[in-house]
Amino acid sequence: MWLTGFDSLMPEGRKTPWKYLPHLGTHLSVTFGEPIPPHTIRAALQRESIPDSHPAEKVQSWVSKTGTVPTLSAQVRDAQAEEESRRIRSMVTDVIQREVEALGTRVSQMMLDKP
Structure with a gap:
């Protein structure tokens, strides 16, 4: 499984209270590969x-x-x-x-x- 966009959803280094809230409109992707x-x-x-x-x-x-x-x-x-x-x-x-x-x-x- 490969995830993209989560670093933009909840970026590190934001100050309180913003660090607890996700960025709205962030594009996320979850890709499942073939089984090993x-x-x-x-x-x-x-x-x-x-x-x-x-x-x-x-x-x-x-x-x-x-x-x-x-x-x-x-x-x-x-x-x-x-x-x-x-x-x-x-x-x-x-x-x-x-x-x-x-x-x-x-x-x-x-x-x-x-x-």
């Missing part, structure tokens, strides 16, 4: 998910070096799960941001092309 295909998000996640920080590879490396299987405390596991969750949210947010920027570029170009 799930394969786009999956591809981004797959591209980022196997670097040298892959947990299975770390465990295998540890076992081959020490001959023992590492055990993790619940706190460490929770921290790792939280970090992984943050990383995944960040990757999905990047995909969405790129798609929204592309939609904004298309909307801006259409507005510039109007006679």
Whole structure:
């Protein structure tokens, strides 16, 4: 979704009481783009998910070096799960941001092309 004109509707820096009142007659636009295909998000996640920080590879490396299987405390596991969750949210947010920027570029170009 791409929104235009809202910066003119309630511009920053106006003094009270005007900052609480919208500018009448402001042209607003709301444009909905195509849904983001799930394969786009999956591809981004797959591209980022196997670097040298892959947990299975770390465990295998540890076992081959020490001959023992590492055990993790619940706190460490929770921290790792939280970090992984943050990383995944960040990757999905990047995909969405790129798609929204592309939609904004298309909307801006259409507005510039109007006679």
